[in-house]
Amino acid sequence: MADAARTSNLLTPHMDDDGKPFWDYAAKGELRVQACARPDCQELRFPPRPCCPHCQSFDSEWRRMSGKGRIWSYVLPHPPLLPAYAELAPYNAIVVELADAPRIRLVGNLVSEAGAAPNSVDPAKLRIGARVQVVFGEVGGQVLPQWVLERP
């Protein structure tokens, strides 16, 4: 994995019961979003939660996404930061809206390749609306969805 030494101290997800399936699927290289399992509802929801806010059904499933999206917004954090992040600063944090479901947006990092550090892309390449594709990389011992530019 690229940059493994530089990212080994980054925070890993503090999972709760509702969120754990997302991370389990990510570990298998799948981007899945929680959806209502009631046949006449089927609404996607994020972040995951116990009950569908549209129909109040407690039945849910995890629907696989294509992994394509667009950058909705981004920031470039500078210190003061937690030490492991300060070492990488300035890095990027982005919000991606999914092509399959534009109201589902995921926070992530734009990287040069799977497993690369969140400062591996030239900040000048960040642009709202840029098309991105999910990749899965190990960061701090945890597989996270990361994003690469469709046209780097």
Added chain:
Amino acid sequence: MASSSLKDATAIVGIGQTPFAKQLPQSEKTLAARAIVAALDDAGIAPSEVDAFASYTMEETDEVEIAKAVGAGDVTFFSKVGFGGGGSCATIAHLAAAVATGQANVGVAWRSRKRGSGPRPWKNTTAQLPTPAQWTRPFGLLRPADEIGMLTRRYMHEYGATRDHLFNVALACRNRANQNPAAMMYERPLTRDMYMTSRWISEPLCLFDNCLETDGALACVIVSAERARDCRRKPVYVHSVAQGLPAQHHGMVNYWNDDPLSGPAWTAARHLWKQADFGPQDVDVAQIYDAFTPLIPLSLEGYGFCGRGEGGAFTEGGALEIGGRLPLNTGGGGLSEAYVHGFNLINEGVKQLRGTSTAQVPDAATCLVTAGEGVPTSAVLLRA
């Protein structure tokens, strides 16, 4: 005594504050007690008459400690509102409701914080802040500045707002602080050049887009309108109050609904104006929560001073300065007076309507005070 409406049923009759500084030697509890004793003295009400308290997270000194420290009487109402700076005005709302309905007679709201010399909450990697942290923090979206910076970049992209608009906010607050000897930035003028060349905190937000880090405390005293007429100071009436938690809202990481750029201000505003005898055009002076400069254009839209996307343009032409369309944060606000989770905005609203502000708006008779936008929020309309 009991009333079907909160409108003008109660009044703020006392305010108190400690000095504001990056570091004060006293404990948070001591600062809280000093601010409360000062507020009761200002009101001319004995501490033994206090029978209600309201505070908001992350206040660490609880009612038991406060009540026994200041010598309160038997307390029959106490409440604590969540979501940090979103709860400031809700303390007024809760006390007004308690006093107006006869649950209590003398209410004290306060905030004490050692955010200047104490730890930064986001540095705690074990306690989870009230945000869905598993979806944001691993990716380095660590601080409120990062979370709000994300919304700010999108806001600028969608509506054409600029860094000059954010500077207009920072400058108005700094100019008022330069008139206020109690403000941390009293002797520190700000220029456009300083703003544009300052270091980034989370690009697109620079140093001057972020509030101060302050040790300090403030408090105020609420009684019924009837009782207020016999108090030492000119009453400042609580005209309308509201809290706001919009449907499908997510806090400062409000990225997961249909309209992330409209937040709790919109919800609070609808209720606030519905209960009021006047509208945004009648507000003489505003104290709008300013943990970050972009919260001002968002709040200007939310509270109806302009339309969607017009908050940036609203700041042009000195609109937020004394003599402008809407004089803002006349003590200097969280950006330049002190960041005490917005309580200084409440006390400054009271000073304006008493006519005792260091940057007095002539004949100010109405004031909007808001709590934090971007978290479950609250607001209050004050009138002279």
